[in-house]
Amino acid sequence: MKKPAQKTREVAEIVAVQALSFLAGEPERLGQFLAETGIGPETLRSSASDPNFLVSVLDFVLRDDESVKAFAAASKLHPTNIMAAREVLSDRKWERDVP
Template sequence: MNTRGRLGHDGPLNRDHKLTERQTGALKKPVHNPREVAEIVAIQALGFIAGDPERLGLFLAETGIGPETLRNAASDPQFLASVLDFVMRDDATVTAFAKASELHPTNIAAAHQALGDPKWERDVP
């Protein structure tokens, strides 16, 4: 059976065709590292905080950073942990962020835990 005429090219597979980086962008491996996912959630939370001037003012006052240093601070994992600390301390804020980000509150809590201090392990002699 000749597929050349029906498919409109040199057969079902054209081996000379090279995919561009833009075309393969969707094929890149998804993020599975819990810490990386938690950082993404924290950055989303920072955007959520920044979207409400009153909430942003409170956050900036509590963290002691200024609006001009906010972008640079966002690359610090400890700062990202403080973002999720701020969101998690109030049920209404967690609920609002969960709704805005379409994340379940337990996912936000898991991200908070992943960015926080390592779980306590007792010292074993």
């Protein structure tokens, strides 16, 4: 039986919010994220409801192995689940070339 798409999206949003919490707990990473996105700390909470913002959070975490491993360990998620959450939130449809 297929999972409802809405539930999958909710889970992806939860993963992204966990990633944001992870960043908030690490001042250096949070500072880098804020500098790159151009948002201020005062708008973090309100931005968390924006799907595009949540994608940017996951993109930031996924951009290097160290961040992915640290977040995966902190959240007890497998790195592929983090990437899957990013894909769900971005609504991208990936096609695979099959020989």
